[in-house]
Amino acid sequence: MAAAAAAKVQEVREITRIERVGAHSHIRGLGLDDSLEARHVSQGMVGQVSARRAAGVVLQMVRDGKIAGRAVLLAGQPGTGKTAIATALASALGYDTPFTSMAGSEIYSLEMSKSMALTQAIRKSIGVRIKEESEIIEGEVVEVQIERPAAAEGTKVGKLILKTTDMETVYDLGGKMIDSILKEKVQSGDVITIDKATGKITRLGRSFTRARDYDATGQQTRFVQCPEGELQKRKEVVHTVTLHEIDVINSRAHGFLALFSGDTGEIKPEVREQINGKVAEWREEGKAEIIPGVLFIDEVHMLDIECFSFLNRALENEMSPIVMIATNRGITRIRGTTYKSPHGIPLDLLDRLIIIPTVPYDQKELQEILSIRCEEEDCQLSDEALTILTRISMETSLRYGIQLITTSSLIARKRKAPEVQMEDVKRAYELFLDEGRSVQFLKEYQQEFMFNENDEDESQMEIN
Numbered sequence: 001m002a003a004a005a006a007a008k009v010q011e012v013r014e015i016t017r018i019e020r021v022g023a024h025s026h027i028r029g030l031g032l033d034d035s036l037e038a039r040h041v042s043q044g045m046v047g048q049v050s051a052r053r054a055a056g057v058v059l060q061m062v063r064d065g066k067i068a069g070r071a072v073l074l075a076g077q078p079g080t081g082k083t084a085i086a087t088a089l090a091s092a093l094g095y096d097t098p099f100t101s102m103a104g105s106e107i108y109s110l111e112m113s114k115s116m117a118l119t120q121a122i123r124k125s126i127g128v129r130i131k132e133e134s135e136i137i138e139g140e141v142v143e144v145q146i147e148r149p150a151a152a153e154g155t156k157v158g159k160l161i162l163k164t165t166d167m168e169t170v171y172d173l174g175g176k177m178i179d180s181i182l183k184e185k186v187q188s189g190d191v192i193t194i195d196k197a198t199g200k201i202t203r204l205g206r207s208f209t210r211a212r213d214y215d216a217t218g219q220q221t222r223f224v225q226c227p228e229g230e231l232q233k234r235k236e237v238v239h240t241v242t243l244h245e246i247d248v249i250n251s252r253a254h255g256f257l258a259l260f261s262g263d264t265g266e267i268k269p270e271v272r273e274q275i276n277g278k279v280a281e282w283r284e285e286g287k288a289e290i291i292p293g294v295l296f297i298d299e300v301h302m303l304d305i306e307c308f309s310f311l312n313r314a315l316e317n318e319m320s321p322i323v324m325i326a327t328n329r330g331i332t333r334i335r336g337t338t339y340k341s342p343h344g345i346p347l348d349l350l351d352r353l354i355i356i357p358t359v360p361y362d363q364k365e366l367q368e369i370l371s372i373r374c375e376e377e378d379c380q381l382s383d384e385a386l387t388i389l390t391r392i393s394m395e396t397s398l399r400y401g402i403q404l405i406t407t408s409s410l411i412a413r414k415r416k417a418p419e420v421q422m423e424d425v426k427r428a429y430e431l432f433l434d435e436g437r438s439v440q441f442l443k444e445y446q447q448e449f450m451f452n453e454n455d456e457d458e459s460q461m462e463i464n
């Protein structure tokens with residue numbers, strides 16, 4: 001039962017993720033210069049210059065750790081690049097800063113309570129940078145001797161001679177070490193490190209003293225100095241994990257394998273409290289540092305009043321990520337209440353927000369975005385086809401225009417054309433309705449449909 005439920009959760013998440021990666025795969029960063037000014041076209045981003053610049057300021061604040069406890073709202077019409085900008089910010093932040101992205105409605109589809117889901121999302125967005133001293137052996141390989149036994153099952157024995165500029169030592173090798181030496185293809189002249197705790201071998205490069213031995217070393221070979229001093233050293237290693245990862249590893253019911261299966265289920269509040277305590281201790285001792293990451297909630301008007309008050313409280317917490325939210329709603333009802341408010345967000349949260357507006361694109365910008373997408377999808381479009389595609393996007397929506405790239409290129413491929421022509425775009429336009437025509441179509445044929453009542457809430461729903 002539990003396993004089946006978990007599998008379902010997993011599935012739902014995967015699907016949303018695939019869609020997003022696809023739609024924004026052309027975006028590699030915010031496209032800003034050193035003074036945070038937005039370049040008109042850069043890193044896959046086009047126009048929307050003020051919003052990108054503002055996002056750059058947010059990025060700087062995240063990096064300086066100055067913004068925890070606040071929230072950023074991206075507000076603008078559908079298709080003006082709100083999600084795109086959040087994605088760009090995520091890639092600009094780099095691997096070391098956690099970034100979690102979810103759609104507001106996801107809260108309701110997960111098989112856990114709303115507050116649980118939000119807690120988890122928040123803890124996924126807070127990084128803990130842990131410093132650890134580890135003992136390593138670092139030296140240049142003088143010789144590797146491995147004796148392979150005649151029988152396949154016999155234990156291998158071997159010796160490894162390592163040196164620094166000051167000393168040389170012979171190490172006896174066990175079976176596990178022999179395997180990793182063979183796997184890493186370690187040979188004399190390599191400079192390597194061995195982690196004493198895990199036995200992990202890392203090749204740093206080849207020693208300069210051996211540079212002349214090989215005429216045929218590949219271009220990618222890196223030459224390094226033979227290490228100095230003792231062979232055994234203490235080295236500081238730094239790695240970043242999220243609070244959520246620490247939660248999962250420490251929640252005995254699941255173990256760390258749950259990280260890979262996604263089957264994390266509910267984590268007990270006591271476990272979280274213990275971990276908060278432990279992390280606070282590490283901070284005092286200077287062993288760990290908190291890295292507030294970003295939690296992005298798209299379509300935030302889908303959250304209800306309970307979620308909003310939960311978020312508000314979370315922002316007050318000492319350990320809080322930067323919450324970034326996006327919506328395309330103006331004045332609208334706050335879910336779970338009868339009140340209306342700007343963006344459907346309660347006033348106490350609105351108070352904490354800095355708002356970044358996004359504005360509709362002009363024709364030139366649309367054309368640029370469309371041609372970047374064509375490149376990304378490996379589509380050749382004739383100039384005429386691109387012009388008409390831009391016109392269609394102006395009149396319908398950018399997102400519809402982007403959809404037509406894929407469909408019209410399939411149509412062109414079917415007639416074995418090397419390039420998408422105007423007629424292919426027209427054909428795709430006829431085959432696939434945009435929102436406006438689809439609504440028109442439904443209105444015209446309403447009488448023939450069985451369910452033709454117009455629920456107020458339902459008609460407010462937009463596809464994003």
Ligand SMILES: Nc1ncnc2c1ncn2[C@@H]1O[C@H](COP(=O)(O)OP(=O)(O)O)[C@@H](O)[C@H]1O
Pocket residue numbers: 023024025027044045046047048076077078079080081082083084085369398399402464
């Ligand atoms: N400024 C931009 N530069 C490049 N691509 C963009 C830009 N704005 C939007 N897009 C692309 O257009 C599509 C629609 O934008 P999206 O970010 O989903 O809009 P929103 O979230 O505001 O409704 C996405 O595929 C997005 O990657």
Ligand SMILES: [Mg+2]
Pocket residue numbers: 082083084298326464
């Ligand atoms: Mg969006």
